[in-house]
Amino acid sequence: MDEKTIALEKIKKTVTENPVVLYMKGTPQFPQCGFSGRAAQVLKGCGVEKFVAVNVLEDQGAYEYLKFYADFPTFPQCYIGGELVGGSDIMLDLYQQGELQKLIAAAGR
Template identity: 60%
Template sequence: MSDVKQWIKETVTGNPVVLFMKGTAQFPQCGFSGRAIQILKASGVDNIVTVNVLEDPEVRQGIKDYSNWPTVPQLYVNGEFIGGSDIMTEMYESGELKSLLQK
């Protein structure tokens, strides 16, 4: 396993809620990442670990390989890949995301 993949694995399994995104929670660099942060905050999550993929091209590509998912943002809850912005929106609207995050 590469160093980047190992680091990603440790990050997603070592924190309850991890969002790989473009930019930071304070300054999202794309609309989808901004929406993902808004959804998590609206779901009552305060302790979000965010990773800015724009700071490291290896992490940006590595997370896509790790999840086998082509886009960012990517949400992980308790080490499990949940999905991107559209999936988060659907799960938020159905109430499924909030119950998942409260476990």
């Protein structure tokens, strides 16, 4: 298997086996961009204390190939219940409408 196939399979496994996954620049404790920090804070605002956070600055496969997985070119990317929700702006909008909380509840968090 080539590098792209391996990376895409790893991404698929991560997003399908975990209720909430955030691909971000940095970590929730030490975000490396404002958008990633805001996305992590939105999840915490929904009461999600534990979620899988993948630092794309340290995971080259995720950084290079995640854009092909969901045809979404920017970071952060939030997946809930195996589905792409979007980046920090979309997450914040859904949170303010009360919809993000429903998605998280439906995913079992």
